[in-house]
Amino acid sequence: MSEELHDVRLTVNGASHEIRVPARRLLSDALRHDLRLTGTHVGCEHGVCGACTVLVDGEPMRACLMFAVSAVDHEITTVEGLTHADGSLSPVQQAFAECHGLQCGFCTPGFLTTITAGLRDNPQPTHEEARDMIAGNLCRCTGYQNIVKAVERAAELGSEARTSTTGGAS
């Protein structure tokens, strides 16, 4: 049986890609297998673990619960797209490195995308809000203490960056 293929144009991290995939190709698999963007990880494939979380038009969504064919009208950002153009780490990535927010790193891409959007919407979260921000993501080895610390550190780094670019004026 030959399966019907669809021509799909995906916009990922600002670049446009043409792929030919069956309708059942999950967005997570399209990113990893067709576009070779293997930063997006796949754990449970049913929406529970959060490892596959990407930003769709800036909002965190599960890549394993979307089909590539349905992603055509959207701008997708993966963990690869969080790094600055010069290769330096974003505040959230920097904070994970500083706070020991990862061990094996399997869950990390989903945390980074989720927190990036979370801090954009709420740049100065309380401790409770920082915990809530990551409540939909599972980590099996680091534990959550350091990840929460990383959220709070990333908020600090973000506000330092904002003050320095605005010349200290607040």
Place this chain on the structure above:
Amino acid sequence: MKPAPFDYRRPGSIAEAVQILAGEPNAKVLAGGQSLVPLLSMRLAAPAMLVDINAIPGLDAIEVEDGGVRIGALARHAAVLASPDVRRVQPLVPMALAHVAHATIRNRGTTVGSLIHADAAAEMPVVLSLLGGSVDVDGPSGRRTIPASELYVGPLESSLHHDEIAVSAFFPALAPGAGVAFQELARRHGDYALVGAAALVEGESVEVGYLSVSDVPTVVDLSGVDDADLGEAALAQLEPADDIHATAAYRAQLVRVLTGKVVRSAREWADQHAEGAR
């Protein structure tokens, strides 16, 4: 963990979607996919075709109407939860939505999709049932309104015909002086609840809706019951079931505890907001 092959259609209008559905008896509507895609990936469902409604314009509207608020089929849980109109007209909707999954799931999942999916462990079918809301559906023979009381026919089964599309849901407004509350117990925040309860108190009338107790959303009338007897009176009308998540006895205990709590907090809500209005 990959879906079986299916044909894919992405219609640009409701009329086109209805026509496609009429031509393929084994087709399913794809809205947010947050319930359907896991079922496909686990191969618990293998429809011949998916009709993706995400490209149909105008379906994401949230509008205040006479007597309530109407939520379009593509309004995401997150948009409904954030809507000041919804919060003002019917505060029970955001109270319950805050317990639906995690923010990331709410960014994609739709409130109408959750109503049609008809999971007895889901929050919104209970809210619609308790408030006496309805769903508007479009099909080959035109549009019809299904009242919540006729929507839920069995576990994961709504009375929608296979060739019909739900276009919107209507949640009636909270009457002046009335109060609402929602509480649930889940193992972790964002998980499906072991038991949840929503209360609506309006003068002498007291009604409570339950999720995860029976295999359909269930509303019981507790008007005139003494406060101390609320839990037992509710249980007299319910048959909590055993499953892998909780025993029937534990569910019964949760019903006892939650019933009194939600009724009390719905009354408190009414009192606070009556004072606020003065």
